[in-house]
Amino acid sequence: MKKSLKKIGNANPVMTQRFGADPYAMVYEDRVYLYMTGDDFIYDETGEIKENNYSNIYTINVISSSDLVNWTDHGSVYAASEKGAASWGTNSWAPAAACREIDGKMKFFLYFANGGNGIAVLSSDSPTGPFTDPIQKPLVSRETPGCASVTWLFDPAVLVDGEEAYLYFGGGVPSPEQAANPGTARVAKLGKDMISLDGEPKTIENVSYLFEDSGINKINGKYIYSYCSNFSVPWEKKEELGFECGEIVTMEADEPMGPFKQGKGILKNPEAFFGVGGNNHHCMFEFHKQWYMAYHSRILEREMGVLKGYRSTNIDRVTISEDGTITPIQGTEKGVAQVGTLNPYERQMASTMAVMAGIRTAPYGENSVRYGSGDMIVTGISTGSWIGIYGASFGSEGAQEIQFEIRGKQQGKILVYMDIPEGKAVAEIEAAADSEEEFGTVAARLAATVTGTHDIFFVFEGEGYELKSWKFC
Missing domain, CATH: 2.115.10.20 (Glycosyl hydrolase domain; family 43)
Incomplete structure (x- = not known):
């Protein structure tokens, strides 16, 4: 795996794919x-x-x-x-x-x-x-x-x-x-x-x-x-x-x-x-x-x-004291606690991340390309690149499948891990896209039903493919 520019578990800086x-x-x-x-x-x-x-x-x-x-x-x-x-x-x-x-x-x-x-x-x-x-x-x-x-x-x-x-x-x-x-x-x-x-x-x-x-x-x-x-x-x-x-x-x-x-x-x-x-x-x-x-x-x-x-x-x-004054703020690399949880059953843009290494984002769609902002996709993928998402709540019934929207001209794999980006993957998806231009959906069954709240890590193998979104089912 490629080295991240912030420690897994930290929230600061909020973005590492570019400066801000x-x-x-x-x-x-x-x-x-x-x-x-x-x-x-x-x-x-x-x-x-x-x-x-x-x-x-x-x-x-x-x-x-x-x-x-x-x-x-x-x-x-x-x-x-x-x-x-x-x-x-x-x-x-x-x-x-x-x-x-x-x-x-x-x-x-x-x-x-x-x-x-x-x-x-x-x-x-x-x-x-x-x-x-x-x-x-x-x-x-x-x-x-x-x-x-x-x-x-x-x-x-x-x-x-x-x-x-x-x-x-x-x-x-x-x-x-x-x-x-x-x-x-x-x-x-x-x-x-x-x-x-x-x-x-x-x-x-x-x-x-x-x-x-x-x-x-x-x-x-x-x-x-x-x-x-x-x-x-x-x-x-x-x-x-x-x-x-x-x-x-x-x-x-x-x-x-x-x-x-x-x-x-x-x-x-x-x-x-x-x-x-x-x-x-x-x-x-x-x-x-x-x-x-x-x-x-x-x-x-x-x-x-x-x-x-x-x-x-x-x-x-x-922190604001009872008299309304603001107490001195401490700058940290740990950052703030997560507010609530992320819903993995809603389609999430692949450009949503808490921590990452070795990927880039790029504009997707006519307006985004023209004006610079809007929808983004994940690109620049190569072996060892990865993305981490914090605090996804799978609930008590749990997830049994994961879907990705993928496009590209080459093949690779996406390994899906829970909590830490190593050990036994819960899913392994062939990143075999049908088109270089249009995004298509690929899906894989999970090795076991995932319940509760977990951090999610997508670890990539290969190159030449891009991601638009993902969701669990």
Whole structure:
């Protein structure tokens, strides 16, 4: 078996088939959708990996989960550049997402930074796309009132609060002398259409040692603005301030546009937990009455032996005390506990996984290929590749058969294991596809009825075939 880039049993990072930075979560119909900056390796003329300077990023990676450990890969939104929806833009950094019913129909919105010089907005009828640009220009630019002098006009966050919605953005330190109070955070009311501004942006006052990374949540009736502190926080003042360099810090207000009162640090720089740090970027979200923190770290590239600043997303639990304050969050590789179980009797996309090694995902279908996101298939299979799924509940009656949707030009085998990817397989399927273009169903009886709750592992032999979905019967 090929070596995974995360330990079996761990939930972090949430995705290892590619990078995903600056995570933003949207909960819709009992699923969490994560949108992430599409970090991608930059190479020099000799083929060596260069330090990540974010210049080649024009995609937004999308995954979703109903249990926070098994994530379905929905691909990469072509957000900016000539191929992207916002073809006028050059980069797509730090996405934010929201949904809202408009004219009787649910619409989905992606906000992202065009480098450090403005905010774009895309819209879709689905949380996974296709996303298009409804205004064909920046939503926020340096021509927007009050924004010309914002050092970094980026890192949006969005809050839908009843009938109103708000956009938060900005960051950067204009000069060393202004490090303690840069004055570069902004908030603006969004129009009812979510693709326009309703009034001029306002400065969020007295954001102590602001660096970047807007966050916004409504918790227990209070508006919690959060951000990453800059790297000029004096060491001797960390106790007085309640935070240090590169830490996620909170502020609180009674109204969505402030005024905000300074709070404390809640998530230290990832270096404190994983030994490698850098910029710190986060979002908080509530799912099944529990709050969570999504943030990025460099543990995926650490396992790859790269250490060039390429980021991946983690999720850990948030604890809110009785007085409403958020207790310091611990970054872990173990991650969060599974919320519920996965149903193996429902057809699951093969791109749904908790852990894997030696596979890739690719867009499937006309829209996904054109726009980058949507349905995905598992490809790049070779002997020793595998996929793991956590916590599938087979119930008391149990499963007796497994089915796969397969296509390809060569033959191989899929070995199905329960709990650990070795020992005696419960099924062995001949991955003999009838077509290179169309997916067909192959099935196999299980060696014994499977009951109860188990982790599932698919271990592959051979190559030249691809998977679309699977289900137990």
